Every structure is written in C-alpha cells, then in structure tokens.
Amino acid sequence: MDAWLRFRKNRLALIGLALVLMLVLAATLAPWLALHDPTRQSLIEKRARPGAKYLLGADEFGRDILSRVIYGSRVALLVGVVSVLIALAGGLVLGTAAGFTGGWLDTVVMRVVEILLAFPYLLLALAIVAMLGPGVLNTTLAVGIWGVPAVTRMVRGSVLALRETEYVGAARALGAPAPAVLRRHVLPNVLPGLVVYATLFMANAILLEAALSFLGLGVQPPTASRGLMVSTGRDVLLVAPHVATVPGLAIMVAVLGFNLVGDGLRDALDPRLTTTR
Amino acid sequence: MIPAAELSDAWPATLELTIAALLIAAVVGIVAGIASAVWPNSLFDGVARLFSLFGLSMPIFWTGLVFIVIFSLWLHWLPVGGTGSLTHLILPAVTLALPSVAMIARMTRSAVLDVLREDYVRTARAKGVGEVWVLGRHALRNAFIPILTLLGLQSGQLMGGAVLTETVFAWPGLGRLMVKAIFARDYVLLQGAVLVFALAFVVINLIVDLSYGLLDPRISRQG
Numbered sequence: 001m002d003a004w005l006r007f008r009k010n011r012l013a014l015i016g017l018a019l020v021l022m023l024v025l026a027a028t029l030a031p032w033l034a035l036h037d038p039t040r041q042s043l044i045e046k047r048a049r050p051g052a053k054y055l056l057g058a059d060e061f062g063r064d065i066l067s068r069v070i071y072g073s074r075v076a077l078l079v080g081v082v083s084v085l086i087a088l089a090g091g092l093v094l095g096t097a098a099g100f101t102g103g104w105l106d107t108v109v110m111r112v113v114e115i116l117l118a119f120p121y122l123l124l125a126l127a128i129v130a131m132l133g134p135g136v137l138n139t140t141l142a143v144g145i146w147g148v149p150a151v152t153r154m155v156r157g158s159v160l161a162l163r164e165t166e167y168v169g170a171a172r173a174l175g176a177p178a179p180a181v182l183r184r185h186v187l188p189n190v191l192p193g194l195v196v197y198a199t200l201f202m203a204n205a206i207l208l209e210a211a212l213s214f215l216g217l218g219v220q221p222p223t224a225s226r227g228l229m230v231s232t233g234r235d236v237l238l239v240a241p242h243v244a245t246v247p248g249l250a251i252m253v254a255v256l257g258f259n260l261v262g263d264g265l266r267d268a269l270d271p272r273l274t275t276t277r
Numbered sequence: 278m279i280p281a282a283e284l285s286d287a288w289p290a291t292l293e294l295t296i297a298a299l300l301i302a303a304v305v306g307i308v309a310g311i312a313s314a315v316w317p318n319s320l321f322d323g324v325a326r327l328f329s330l331f332g333l334s335m336p337i338f339w340t341g342l343v344f345i346v347i348f349s350l351w352l353h354w355l356p357v358g359g360t361g362s363l364t365h366l367i368l369p370a371v372t373l374a375l376p377s378v379a380m381i382a383r384m385t386r387s388a389v390l391d392v393l394r395e396d397y398v399r400t401a402r403a404k405g406v407g408e409v410w411v412l413g414r415h416a417l418r419n420a421f422i423p424i425l426t427l428l429g430l431q432s433g434q435l436m437g438g439a440v441l442t443e444t445v446f447a448w449p450g451l452g453r454l455m456v457k458a459i460f461a462r463d464y465v466l467l468q469g470a471v472l473v474f475a476l477a478f479v480v481i482n483l484i485v486d487l488s489y490g491l492l493d494p495r496i497s498r499q500g
Contacts, residue, residue, distance in 0.1 A: 012330075119471070120478050122437030123455075127471055130459040207336055211441055214338045215456055230339055234445075238357075241346040248339030256334035 006268040013264020019257025026073040034067035038224045047240035057242045060232060065243065069250045071224040076254055079140045079209040079219075080202045086144025088198060091151020096190075098152070099159030100182060109152065116149040125208055129217045139218040143205045154197060158190045192269045199262035203255045210251045226251045280466040283454060284473060290360060291450035294442065295435045297370035302377035302435070303428055309378070310385025310424075315412065317390065325382055332379025337438050341372040341445035358447035369446040373438050377431045384427045388420040395419070421492055429485035433478045 007013055026033060041061040050057040056065040098109040116124060128142040162168060163186070171181050210227030212218030219225035221232070226247040233244025313322040348368060349357045355368050392398065393416055401411045440452035447453075451470050458466040489496045 118479050119475050120433035120436040122440060123471055123474050126440065126455065126459070127467070130464070130467055203334065207334075210336050211338065214336070214441065215444060217456075217459060227336070227338075230336075230342065234342060237342060237345065238350060241342075241350065244342050245339070245346065248336060248342065251339065252331070252335050255336070256330065259330065259334050 003265075003268045007264050010264045010267060012260050013268070016257045016260025016262075016264060019253055020261055023073050023077060023254050023257060026070045027077045030070050030074055034064070034070045036064035036067045038063060038067040038071040039222055040064075047236055047243060049240075050242060056246050057240070059229065059243045060236050060240075065229070065246050068224040068229060069226060069247055072226040072229065072247065072250065073254070075136065075219055075223060075225045076206050076209060076251070079136065079143060080205040082140045083144035083147065083205045083209075084198050084201050086141070087147025087151050087201060088194065090144070090148035091155050092190075092194075094148070094152040095155025096159055096182065096187070099156035100163065100178070100186070106156075110156065113149040113152050117153070121146075122208065122211060125212060126215075126217070129212055134217050134220055136219050136223065139209055139212050142212065143208050146208065147201055147205070151194075151197065151201075154193065155190055158193055159186055162186045162189050196262055196266045196269060199258055199265055203258035203262065206251065206255050206258070280463075280469045283466060284451070284469050287449065287451045287454045287470075288473060290448060291436075291439055291443070291452060293366065294369055294373060294448060294450060295432070295439055297366055298373035298377070298435050298438075299428070299432060301370055301374035302381055302431060305374070306378045306381025307385050307424065310382040311389055311412070311417070313382065313386040314389035314393065322386075325386075329379035329383050332375050333383075335375065336441075337372055337376060338441040338445050340375055341369070341442055344368050344372055345445075358445070360449060369442050369448055372445070373435055373442045376438065377434055380431060380434075381424065381427060385420070385424050388423045389416060392416045392420045418492065422489060425485055425488065425492070429482045432481045436474050436478060 035055075041063055042058070043061065045053075045058050047058065047060060056069070059065055059068070094109050094113075098106040119127070125142045125146040128145055129138060132138040132141060168181060168185050171185050176184075209218055209225070210230070213225045213227030214231045216228075216231060219228055221228060229247035230244050230251075233240075233247065237244050309325045313325045316322055345357055345368065348355045356365050358369075359365055398411060398415055401415050402408075406415075436452075439450060440455060442448065443450045443452040444456060451473060455467060455470040458464075458470060
C-alpha cells in the first residue's frame with residue numbers, strides 16, 4: 001500500500017487521524033467516559049466555572065458540559081456518517097447514470113444538479129429543513145441531500161473521463177456487458193477520489209449539523225448536540241462565556257480532524273498533486 | 278407586512294455585511310496567499326497555513342461568540358451586536374470573512390506557486406526582469422483566473438454564512454429574516470428570501486464569468 005506509506009509520513013494527517021479516532025472513541029464509549037449524566041440538572045450549580053467537579057464547567061441548567069460534549073459526539077458522528085452515505089449513494093447512482101449513459105438522461109440530471117448548486121451553501125439545507133421540520137432524522141436528510149449535487153457532478157466527471165480510456169474500450173470490444181464494465185473497470189477508479197471527497201464532506205456535514213442546530217432548526221433539546229449547546233449558551237454568554245464557547249471548540253476539533261485526514265488522503269492517493277504542500 | 282416590503286427592508290443590511298466580508302476575504306486572503314507562495318515554507322507561510330486550517334474548521338457562529346467575548350466583554354472595544362456605526366460592522370464582517378480568508382489564501386498560494394514554476398516566469402527572470410515586475414506582470418495575471426472563480430463561489434459561502442452571522446450579531450438582514458420566516462412557517466417570505474440569495478449568487482458568478490475576458494484576452498465571449 002503506497003498510499004498508506006505516504007499518508008503515514010504526513011504528520012498533519014496523522015494528527016487528524018488521532019482527532020478523528022478520539023471522536024469515534026468518545027461516541028462509542030460515551031457512557032463510560034462521561035463522569036456525569038449528561039441530562040442531570042443541578043440548578044444550584046448552574047453556570048459553574050470549570051473546576052474539580054465539572055472539568056469544563058456546567059451549563060445554564062447545571063449540567064456537566066464535558067459529559068454533554070462527549071455525548072454530543074454521537075449526534076455529530078451519526079448525522080455525519082449517515083448523511084455522507086446518503087450523499088454518496090445518491091451521487092453515485094445519478095453520476096454514473098448520467099455519465100455512463102449520456103444522452104437526455106445526462107442532460108436532465110445535470111441541469112437539475114446545476115439548479116441545486118446555484119443555491120448558496122447552507123441555504124439549500126435550510127430550505128429542506130424548513131420543509132421537513134426539525135429533528136435528528138430531518139437534519140441528517142437535509143445534510144445528505146445538500147451533498148448529492150456536488151457528488152453527482154464529481155462522479156459524472158470521472159465516469160466521463162474513464163469511459164474514454166483504452167482499457168474500458170478494450171473491455172467493451174471484448175464484449176463485456178455494460179454493467180460488468182461499470183463494476184470492474186469504471187467504479188474502482190472513481191472510488192479514490194470519492195473517499196477523499198467523503199472525508200472532507202464529513203467535516204462539512206458536522207459543521208452544517210452544528211449550524212442547523214445552532215439556529216434551532218436541527219437537533220432539538222434535550223438531546224446533547226454541540227451546535228445546540230452553543231446556541232443555548234449564547235443566552236448566558238455575558239455572564240458565563242464558557243457555556244457557549246467550550247462546545248464550539250469541540251466542534252472545531254472534530255472538523256479539523258476530518259479536514260486534516262481528507263487533505264492527507266488526497267496527497268497520499270494522488271502523488272502527482274503537490275500543490276497543497 | 279407584505280413579504281416584498283420585508284425583503285426590500287432587509288437586503289441592504291445583508292449586502293453591506295457580505296460586501297464588507299468579501300472585501301476583507303479578498304484582500305487578506307490574496308495578500309497572504311501571495312506572500313506564502315513567494316516565500317514558501319517560511320515562518321509566515323507556516324503560520325498562514327496553520328491559520329487557514331483552523332479558519333476552515335471553525336464554525337462561524339462560534340467564532341462570532343468568541344469575538345464578542347474577547348472584544349466586547351473583556352476589552353470593551355466593539356459593540357456586542359446591532360447596526361449603526363462602522364464599529365458595529367467590524368466584528369460581524371471579520372467573523373463572516375474568516376473561512377473565506379482561509380480558503381482564498383490556500384487557493385492563491387497554490388495558484389501562484391503553480392504559475393511561478395512556468396517557463397515564461399523563468400524566461401522573464403532570465404532576461405533580467407525585476408522580481409516585483411515578474412510577480413505583478415507575469416505571475417499574478419495568470420494566477421488570477423482560478424482566484425476569481427473561487428471569489429465568485431465564496432460569495433455563496435458568505436451568503437450562507439450571513440444567516441449565522443446575522444443571528445449571532447443581531448444584524449437585521451435577510452438571513453435573520455429567513456430564520457424568522459422558518460419559525461413563523463411563513464413560506465412565502467422564506468421562498469422570497471431564498472430566491473433573492475440564489476439570484477444574487479447567480480448574478481455574481483455571471484459577472485465573474487464575464488470578467489475572465491478582461492483578465493485573459495484569449496477568453497472571448499464568442500468562445
């Protein structure tokens with residue numbers, strides 16, 4: 001595996017990987033890692049400063065912020081992973097269909113994609129959530145659907161390029177049926193680019209979930225979502241700044257991890273590309 | 278109020294905010310990117326790249342709150358929110374611009390680095406053209422097309438980010454109106470706001486496409 005060797009030499013990418021693993025561990029081991037119940041309120045200790053009992057302080061209801069941040073990683077990862085799967089599945093089907101068949105199907109799909117791409121980032125997701133209503137499931141759907149047009153365009157681009165390669169031509173000349181050509185010769189070559197895209201998309205998906213929850217349109221209380229924590233902490237910002245800022249820091253660390261891994265993967269999978277270093 | 282009146286009341290505030298942010302993003306991003314490319318792997322380059330990594334990863338609603346805590350709560354330099362004087366504009370505009378600064382600096386760096394490797398840059402240097410002239414006349418002109426494309430795309434990011442920034446800083450613009458419309462289930466107003474944003478985005482990118490011809494005479498409208 002050349003790619004792994006190149007990835008391993010990239011110090012920033014390894015830091016990113018460590019941050020991502022930390023997030024995954026926090027999400028899977030949340031009940032054991034969290035020292036306090038993330039929903040237990042203690043009004044006498046509300047807005048407690050970071051200290052011995054509450055390492056990162058307590059929020060406006062006296063709930064342990066650290067425990068809520070740990071549980072919040074579950075929402076972030078869940079929304080991120082499922083929405084990436086939605087975006088990849090939708091984009092892969094539409095992109096290959098458009099790129100491989102061409103003709104009117106290509107025209108129709110790409111025009112729709114272009115219309116959707118004309119909506120500035122966040123606004124499309126906002127419009128979808130406005131239609132579907134708030135909640136974890138609808139947020140995930142909105143983030144996933146938001147990603148479909150970009151993935152479609154990327155997949156179609158690679159499929160179009162691959163369709164013209166000599167080995168695909170050779171496979172077809174040998175009489176291989178179209179689905180086999182697609183499965184054995186085209187899709188495996190689309191995948192590396194897709195993996196990079198999926199990682200960077202995870203970073204954006206986590207940011208988008210946090211943004212929607214911050215606006216009050218995403219995950220609803222009392223579920224521990226980091227974006228929601230920033231939003232509720234905003235009300236007490238001037239008396240207890242840590243309530244809003246600590247969860248936001250946790251969002252940044254998670255996003256940074258996926259961004260670093262995505263950049264590292266891109267450099268590792270495409271050694272010709274040296275522009276980012 | 279009828280939706281059209283509400284929209285026409287709100288859009289100038291958003292325009293002011295996004296243009297200020299776009300200016301900051303373009304100036305800081307391009308200057309930092311060029312400096313990074315001219316002195317690659319220098320201390321400045323390292324700091325700039327580290328900053329752009331963080332800039333791309335920070336949720337802007339959080340950056341805005343951190344700025345409020347630092348500059349309003351602790352230092353008492355700038356107001357917490359609202360509109361009025363130029364000082365009200367600084368925090369929201371900088372907050373909104375940060376991710377775009379990071380993105381533009383990154384892109385400018387790689388675009389200028391690519392151009393500096395071209396044969397014509399070596400030729401220019403070989404015939405004794407000064408370094409400033411090489412950069413301004415030969416390198417930047419050619420590096421500018423991808424940067425301009427990115428600027429157009431970033432305007433979309435800014436409009437989306439405006440929804441968050443306006444909420445954080447109580448900025449009376451389209452973004453806040455949109456969020457209010459969603460909560461009030463005022464779908465006519467929501468559709469109107471989305472339409473205004475999408476239209477602005479398309480127009481900006483049309484202008485970007487048309488301006489390619491000015492930068493590079495080889496790209497003409499006839500194609």
